[in-house]
Amino acid sequence: xxxxxxxRTAPLSVSxxxxxxxxxxxxxxxxxxxxxxxxxxxxxxARVAGAAGFGGKQGQLLDIAAPPGLDVTRLFVLGAGKxxxxxxxxxxxxxxxxxxxxxxxxxxxxxxxxxxLDGATPEQVAALAAGLxxxxxxxxxxxxxxxxxxxxxxxxxTLHVADPAAADAAIASRxxxxxxxxxxxxxxxxxxxxxxxxxxxxRAAELSALGVAVETLGEPELRALGMHALxxxxxxxxxxPRLVVMRWSNGAPGTPPVAFVGKGVVFDSGGISIKPAAxxxxxxxxxxxxAAVTGLLQALAARKAKVNxxxxxxxxxxxxxxxAMRPGDIVxxxxxxxxxxxxxxxxxxxxxxxxxxxxxxxxxPRAVIDLATLTGAIGVALGSDHAGLFANNDELAAQLVGAGxxxxxxxxxxxxxxxxxxxxxxxxxxxxxxxxxxxxxxxxAQFLARFVGDVPWAHLDIAGVSLGPPASETNASxxxxxxxxxLDRYVRDVLEPK
Ligand code: BES
Ligand code: MN
Ligand code: ZN
Numbered sequence: 001x002x003x004x005x006x007x008r009t010a011p012l013s014v015s016x017x018x019x020x021x022x023x024x025x026x027x028x029x030x031x032x033x034x035x036x037x038x039x040x041x042x043x044x045x046a047r048v049a050g051a052a053g054f055g056g057k058q059g060q061l062l063d064i065a066a067p068p069g070l071d072v073t074r075l076f077v078l079g080a081g082k083x084x085x086x087x088x089x090x091x092x093x094x095x096x097x098x099x100x101x102x103x104x105x106x107x108x109x110x111x112x113x114x115x116x117l118d119g120a121t122p123e124q125v126a127a128l129a130a131g132l133x134x135x136x137x138x139x140x141x142x143x144x145x146x147x148x149x150x151x152x153x154x155x156x157x158t159l160h161v162a163d164p165a166a167a168d169a170a171i172a173s174r175x176x177x178x179x180x181x182x183x184x185x186x187x188x189x190x191x192x193x194x195x196x197x198x199x200x201x202x203r204a205a206e207l208s209a210l211g212v213a214v215e216t217l218g219e220p221e222l223r224a225l226g227m228h229a230l231x232x233x234x235x236x237x238x239x240x241p242r243l244v245v246m247r248w249s250n251g252a253p254g255t256p257p258v259a260f261v262g263k264g265v266v267f268d269s270g271g272i273s274i275k276p277a278a279x280x281x282x283x284x285x286x287x288x289x290x291a292a293v294t295g296l297l298q299a300l301a302a303r304k305a306k307v308n309x310x311x312x313x314x315x316x317x318x319x320x321x322x323x324a325m326r327p328g329d330i331v332x333x334x335x336x337x338x339x340x341x342x343x344x345x346x347x348x349x350x351x352x353x354x355x356x357x358x359x360x361x362x363x364x365p366r367a368v369i370d371l372a373t374l375t376g377a378i379g380v381a382l383g384s385d386h387a388g389l390f391a392n393n394d395e396l397a398a399q400l401v402g403a404g405x406x407x408x409x410x411x412x413x414x415x416x417x418x419x420x421x422x423x424x425x426x427x428x429x430x431x432x433x434x435x436x437x438x439x440x441x442x443x444x445a446q447f448l449a450r451f452v453g454d455v456p457w458a459h460l461d462i463a464g465v466s467l468g469p470p471a472s473e474t475n476a477s478x479x480x481x482x483x484x485x486x487l488d489r490y491v492r493d494v495l496e497p498k
Contacts, residue, residue, distance in 0.1 A: 002138045003106075006156045007129050007171065009164040010114075016160065018112025021076045021101065025083035026056035033118040033160065038077075040069040049077075056080060059100050063108075072114070076104065091127040092408030094120070098131020099473035106136075111152045116160050125161055126170035130178045130485075132157060134474040137182050139189040173303045177488040180299030181481035187291035188466065188479035192267035192284040197234075197315040200266060200287065201242040204294050204313065210301035211250075217243040227354035229333040230314050233347040236271055236324025237317035243355065244313050246297045251308035251495075258307070258495060259365035260297075260487065261355050263348045263372035264290030264315040271318045271344030272326055285479060286348070288466035289371035290315060292483030299488045306496045312359050314351040318344070330429045333357065335451055338429040346434040348374045349447045356451045367396055367456040370448065371483050372463075377440030378414075379464030386412035387465045387482065390445035393456035399494045400458055400486070406493075408474075409486035411460065420446045 012033045022034035029045050030038040038045055041064075049055070054062040060079030067075040078101065081089075089097075105113050117125055136155070161167045187195060187203065195203075205214045219240050222231055227243070234241035247257070265286040269275060275283070290313035297311040325331075329341045331350075335357045339350065352370055359368055378388040386404075389411040391397035397413055404411040420442045426432035431450055435443040445459050460483065468478045475481075 002140060003136065003151055004154050005133060005136045006154065007132065007159065009125070009159045009161050009167045009171070011164055012116075012118055012160050012162065014158070014160065016070070016072055016114030016116070016158070018072060018114060018156070019074045019076055019105065019108060019110050020070065020072045021078060021113055021115040023078050023080040023116070024056050025080045028056055028083055030077070031119070033116050037070065037116065041067045041075070042069055043067075054079070061104055074108065078104070089124070091123060091406055094124045094127035095131035095134070095408060096473040098128035099135035100131075101128070102132045102135035103473070105155060105157075106151070109150050109152060110155060112156045114158045114160055118160070118162050120161065122163065122166040122170035125159055125167045126174035129159065129171045130174045131474050133175060133178050134181060135476060137185060137475070137477055139185065139477040139479075176303035177299040177485050179302060180295035180484040180488065183298055184288070184291040184295035184481035184484050185475075185477055185479045187294065188285045188288050188481070189477055190284070192317070196239045196266055197242050197264075197317060198240065200264060200290065200315050201244050204244045204246060207246055207294070207298055207301060210298065211248070212297055212301045213247040213249070215245045217245070225358070226332065226334040227358070228331040229339055229350040230316060230354040232325040232329065232331045232341065233265070233271075233318050233350050234316040236321045237319040239266065239317040242315040243358065244315065246294070246311040248297055248300045248305070248307070248309045250304060251306055255308055256364055256366040257310045258491070259359040259363055259368045260293045260309065260311045261352060261359055261368060261370040262290035262293035262311065262313040263287065263351055263370075263374065264313045265348060265351065266315060266317050268318045268345070268347065269320060271324050271347060272320050273344040274320055275345060282467050285467040286373050287315070288373045288462055288479065288482065292371050292462070292481065292487070295481060295484040296487045299484060300491060305491055307491050309491065310359065310363050310365065312355050314355040316347075316351055318347045333451065337431065337450060340426040340429040340432040342432045343434040346444070348372050349433060349444055352448055353451045356448060360453055360455060365455060367458075368452065369400070369458045369460065369487065371460045373466050374461045375441045375444045375463055377437070377444075378461040381414070381441060382412055382464055384465050384469035386410045388441055388461035389413045389458060390416055390442075390461070391458040392416065392449065392452065393458070396456045396458050400490055403486050403490040403493060407485040407489050409482055411486075414442060414445070416442065416445060416449060421449070424450075
């Protein structure tokens, strides 16, 4: 069952309640406020830790029920890993710490907890709060509650910090991005019978409540713009295509926006080049790029980011039918480039070709960043620990890699070049939409590059990281909502005035 979480901060002077949580580094004893609380128990730390085999390793738990001298139900001493500065903890490590804590509180059926964090900076406190909330998220709305489920309906966590006002400000800003991640997860986790193109567009339109200007283009508008690549993908489905444009304009007036573009294939059957049955259900998540862009725009608006940003998502469904595009078909994209469709399962690049043209033509952005569950090949290359990064600009690439390291949503740069571009030449048209298996993620990126002009551009192939990666400290559901935290951080660190 989804448990509602309330998070608040309190000064160190407030007495803890419920489960009190202390962090202790490897080989160390409690210090600061933690030492004061431990002292109240009258227990000998070295003796208790020794008997329990607690050494302070990251994730280790020393659990003392009804500790003497304290009016709390349990005392959790959690391992904090190697002491800083030997291993300076990144914000991502603090987020993982929060996730791990949420799991341990869940296992203890906790209703209230007090976490002692006097040594942490406001940013570290906010990162821990983010991890708590991320791990708490469940996608279980379609599961009937079982008899005997003892999960309490609410969990109230108090973070005891040295400077509550500073922590509150950092938490509010970080949780805006968390909520964006949770929106992205929800969109990806929803099955395609519930979330079609129109339903997705309706969810995006709800961002107007936060001050985002949302415009939705339907089939007649897309036809008038000449977006025949995107339309070719949609033509086999009864679900109509949508292009949703979300603008958040809170930066210096007149400065060009940064544009985020997302692949939004609400279900990818492969079309006439149909996919094998095994695992096809995962293709309900082939809109992970569009979900991340939508979550990001929500985050930027919720925290009133001082930036001009635009999100553009191409929403289609790729189905086989009597009206579907066929292998061999040739279409003209909005840019004028003709495309021979040799594989109808290489549909994401067709959607992005027209969406990328749209943002450059209509918005004149300072930079373009697209996100797409584009190729299985990127998962073969990088697994699920890094998303693939392709860029025509070294500075933009380095900025994104840095944001990845800070958030834990890591990127690994892949090559582009004329030798790969040659592979997508077509016998009949300007280019073809697939060059087969060799370098599959690169030739897909190379295809996109044909639709990008002089603007700094980065393409994130998130197919390996977005759909059911191995369990992590911060996600207990299938979809991680990859990209929202990363790009929120990029906007904050690179685009917003300090
Ligand atoms: N949506 C898929 C890519 C994908 C695969 C995403 C696995 C997530 C998990 C994409 O549209 C696709 O089918 N790509 C093909 C390209 C090929 C036909 C050139 C692929 O990866 O096999
Ligand atoms: Mn496909
Ligand atoms: Zn696809």
